Amino acid sequence: MRLFSGGPRIGLAPRLALQILLVVLTIVAVERASRMLVPIPDVIFMDREWLASTVADARSRLVDALPVAHAAEVGDLPASDLLTYGLTDRPPAEPEHEPAKIAGFKRTLAAALPPGTPIRVAARGLHGDVGRSFHTIAVVVTGIPARMVDVLQNDDEGTVIVSTGLEIAVGLGDGAWLTVGTRDDRSILMPLLRNLIPPVFGIAIILLISYRGSRVLLRPLQQLAVAAERLGRERSIVPIPEMTIPEYKAIADSFAEMQRRLKRFVDERTQMLAAISHDLNTPLTRLRLLAEELDDPRQRAQVQADIDEMKLMIRSSLAFARDDGQEAHVVVDLASLLISLCDTTSDAGQPAEYRGPDHATLPCRPVAIRRAFANLVDNGCKYGDRVVVELRDAPEAVEVAISDRGPGIPEAEVERAFAPFQRLESSRNPATGGTGLGLTIARDIVHGHGGDLTLANGAPSGLVVTVRLPKPSAAPGA
Known part of the structure; x- marks a missing residue:
């Protein structure tokens, strides 16, 4: 079967034609052999x-x-x-x-x-x-x-x-x-064998050749599908195995070039955002020094509070722009991570309860995924008096629901809640409203893992944040 699995770079159409020709020749050979091996009727x-x-x-x-x-x-x-x-x-x-x-x-x-x-x-x-x-x-x-x-x-x-x-x-x-x-x-055994051998062996050989040929032809598509899935979960360039079929090689080359362009596009804008956020620290430092010279204590306190809020926004922007794609994927016990996060939150005086299995493993970027869930739990603690983190380990994905007892979010405001620097809390107090990047960073990290993050109002009140992280597909040919 090397004709289909390797060798020279034969196009897809010639491969299919050769496979059909091989099937036809095999059927003819089985027919001729059966007539030679099994005697004809008397x-x-x-x-x-x-x-x-x-x-x-x-x-x-x-x-x-x-x-x-x-x-x-x-x-x-x-x-x-x-x-x-x-x-x-x-x-x-x-x-x-x-x-x-x-x-x-x-x-x-x-x-x-x-x-x-x-x-x-x-x-x-x-x-x-x-x-x-x-x-x-x-x-x-x-x-x-x-x-x-x-x-x-x-x-x-x-x-x-x-x-x-x-x-x-x-x-x-x-x-x-x-x-x-x-x-x-005469016994009918020999005529029966003579009539059954060609179709039975012919069908078996057709199935064998078709299965082998189909696997070889479909394996590159499966490899491309796995690469596309990893591209949705990882920000690094996903390597694609070398392909011998010219049509598939052209698709793989185009896919690789698309990956390079996307990464260059994201890297340039991430570096620009990081540079702007970093450069703002110098003028803010000068502003803080000038604020110290104000005679009015109330004005001095107001200016310093504004400067602190701006620095908090800059730190959040730097976290948002950090290239988490460089962090390697490792197998993480997500259940243990959530249990630890809930214990830390409860120790800080904010009730957080975990519900679910004791263990649930998933390949992910551990630092990034912990930051995402920490932001979500922190949001729940700010707007609700109690947070419940529930994990469901399904065969295809891991789902985490984080619910609180807060006022919830109006349906018309759900999508706006994910926009950067958008704070649905009306006051400008950083202690209660934050910078408006918590949900944005969380969803960006979840999307970077190929998952999804949705918001829904609970019953009778509160907000339920659902995170769905898909499990990676098995590699083709495994």
């Missing part, structure tokens, strides 16, 4: 004149022994390795359209019988594929040929009868009929 050659005279002789013997009582008289007929004899009162039905070959043979038979003798001839599988027959093949010809192929090639007059079951019935004159048929003592 063939009985009978001369037309000999068969007609044999039937006439058998009828004559029975008629001479009239009245015919039972089938015992059939046993007095000469034994034959080719034919079987029987008596019946129900001869084969007359066909609506009798083939010319059968009509010609009936004329030969009538010439050997007394005039007016009723004759019926039934030939099974006359026009079918006799090579797949479960029964002995009867061939009625004029003269015994040396080879079977000569029967078909030299049948210029269309008199050769090739049948999988020949039955002749002639009337005996007292309502009884003599039946003469070809002997068929």
Whole structure:
């Protein structure tokens, strides 16, 4: 299967064409091999004149022994390795359209019988594929040929009868009929194998080749899907394995170039925000020194409070601009992290309760994810008198719901709550309203892990923040 898994850089269309060609050639090879390994059905050659005279002789013997009582008289007929004899009162039905070959043979038979003798001839599988027959093949010809192929090639007059079951019935004159048929003592095992081997082996090989080829063709797409998922969770460039199919390689190259452009775009703006926030510290320091020289204590306190608020906003901006994408992903026990966070919050005098399993692991950036949940718990403590952190470990994702007993958020204000520097709390007190970056930073970190953060009002009051962090998919081919 190296044709599909490696080797030269063959395009997708040629690979599919070669796979189809390989399947067709395999089916033909299995068909030919089955015909060589499994013997064909037995063939009985009978001369037309000999068969007609044999039937006439058998009828004559029975008629001479009239009245015919039972089938015992059939046993007095000469034994034959080719034919079987029987008596019946129900001869084969007359066909609506009798083939010319059968009509010609009936004329030969009538010439050997007394005039007016009723004759019926039934030939099974006359026009079918006799090579797949479960029964002995009867061939009625004029003269015994040396080879079977000569029967078909030299049948210029269309008199050769090739049948999988020949039955002749002639009337005996007292309502009884003599039946003469070809002997068929062969087991059907070999014909059954001959008929079943090609389709069974053909289907098995088709499934095997199709499965192998499909895996090779789909593996690059699965690798691209995993890379796209990691790109949604990580800010670093995700490496893509080398691809040998030109069409897939073009997609992979375009995807890699897109990653580089996105990272450059984000890095430039992050560095710019960090530089602006850092440079603002110098003028703020000068302002604080000038504020110390104010004579009015109230004005001095107001100016210093404004400067402190601006510094808090700058520190929050630096945290927001920090390149968390450089932090490596490690497997973290998220349940233990949340339990520790709730204990720390409770020790600080703000009630926080954890509900959920004792352990729930997830690959993530531990410092960033702790900052996100700390911001959410801190927001809940500011606006509600009690915070409940509930974790649900599902097969596809980990969900964390953080609820409080505060006033909630109006539906129209939900999206605005995520905007940077937006404080829904009307006062400008940093102790209660913060800087307006807590939810923004939290959602940015959650989105960086490929997750989602939603807000909903609780019942009867309060706010429920739901964080959904998906678990990474299994690598293709694993």
